[in-house]
Amino acid sequence: MMGRLRTLLWALVGLAAVGGIYLVLNPPRPETDTAMPLDTIGGPFTLTASNGQPFPSARLNGKPAAVFFGFTHCPDVCPTTLARLTKLRKQLGKGDDGFSIVFITVDPERDRPEEVGRYTGLFETPVIGLTGTPAQIDRVKQQFGVFSQKVPTQDGDYSVDHTATVFLLDRTGKFVATLSPDEGDSVALDKIRRIAA
Amino acid sequence: MIRPLLLGFLLLGACGKPAAPSIQVNDAWARATAPGQTSAAVYATIVNEGGAGDRLVAVSSDRAAHAMLHEGSVENGIARMRMVDQIELAPGERVELKPGGGHVMLTGVAKPLNPGDRFTLRLSFEKSGEKTVPVTVVGAGDR
Numbered sequence: 590m591m592g593r594l595r596t597l598l599w600a601l602v603g604l605a606a607v608g609g610i611y612l613v614l615n616p617p618r619p620e621t622d623t624a625m626p627l628d629t630i631g632g633p634f635t636l637t638a639s640n641g642q643p644f645p646s647a648r649l650n651g652k653p654a655a656v657f658f659g660f661t662h663c664p665d666v667c668p669t670t671l672a673r674l675t676k677l678r679k680q681l682g683k684g685d686d687g688f689s690i691v692f693i694t695v696d697p698e699r700d701r702p703e704e705v706g707r708y709t710g711l712f713e714t715p716v717i718g719l720t721g722t723p724a725q726i727d728r729v730k731q732q733f734g735v736f737s738q739k740v741p742t743q744d745g746d747y748s749v750d751h752t753a754t755v756f757l758l759d760r761t762g763k764f765v766a767t768l769s770p771d772e773g774d775s776v777a778l779d780k781i782r783r784i785a786a
Numbered sequence: 787m788i789r790p791l792l793l794g795f796l797l798l799g800a801c802g803k804p805a806a807p808s809i810q811v812n813d814a815w816a817r818a819t820a821p822g823q824t825s826a827a828v829y830a831t832i833v834n835e836g837g838a839g840d841r842l843v844a845v846s847s848d849r850a851a852h853a854m855l856h857e858g859s860v861e862n863g864i865a866r867m868r869m870v871d872q873i874e875l876a877p878g879e880r881v882e883l884k885p886g887g888g889h890v891m892l893t894g895v896a897k898p899l900n901p902g903d904r905f906t907l908r909l910s911f912e913k914s915g916e917k918t919v920p921v922t923v924v925g926a927g928d929r
Contacts, residue, residue, distance in 0.1 A: 669885035711926035753865035
C-alpha cells in the first residue's frame, strides 16, 4: 500500500517536473497585434524626435504615415523594412510627400534621440525617428499592440525580438491597414495608393 | 532488401570520380551603418555546384570583432534573430543569404560601413576549406 502511494507521489513529482520544463521551453505566447480589435489600434501619442524635442503624433496629420517599430542595433529586419518603405514611397511617385515614414524604437535604453537620428539619417530620404522614456515607449507599443522582448546574445549584448508589422495611418492619424514583411510589394503599394489617394 | 541496394549504390559511387563539393560565393553585400551602430548584416549567395554536400561552419571579417551565422524569421508578425551553428549545402544547392532571412551577423564593427566601402568576409567550409570574398557596402536604402 505504502509502496503504491510512494510510486504515485513520485509520478506526481515527475509530472510537475515535466510541466515545469514544458513551461520553461514554451513560455506562454505573448499577445500580438492580431489579438487586438482593429478599431482600437493606434491613437495619439507624444514621443521625442531625433532633435530632442517633443513630437506629438498630430504633427503627422495632413499626409498618410507608415509606422514601424524597431531598434537601431537591428542589422537586418529594421533597415530592410525602412529601405522597403523608401522604395515604396518612390514607386508611389508623389515624392517625399506621398507619406511619412516613421521609425519608433522599442529599445529606448540604447536608442536616445541622437542614435535614432543617425540611424534614420542613413536613408537618403526623410525618415522620422522617434524615441522616448521607457514608459512612453511602452504606452505606444500598447496602443499599437506591438510586442518586443530583449534576447541576450553570446557577446553579452542583447538583441530585440519585435513586431515587424508596418502600421499605415491615414491623413488624420487613424490606423487603416498593416503591411507585413512577406506580402509582395505590389500588394503593399496598392494599400498605400488607397490611403494616399 | 535495403542492404544489397545500399551496397549497390556504394559500389556505383566508387566506380566514378570521387564526388566533391564545389563552393562558390557570389554577390556579398552589406548595408551602410550609422556611427555608433556596431552590428551589421552581410548577405551573399552560396552555391554548391559539386557532387557532394558541404557545410558552412564559420565566418569572420576584417571589419568586425565577431561574425556569426544568423537565421532571421518572422513568425506571427514578430521578427526574431537567432544564431545557427552551420548552413548545410547539399549537392547542387543554392543558399541565398538575403534581407529578412539568413545572414552573416557582424558585431563589434568599430567604424561605420560607408556606401562604396569594400571589406573581406572569410567563410570556412567543412570540406572546401576557407573562401575569402569581397563585400560591397551599399547605401542603406539601395537594396
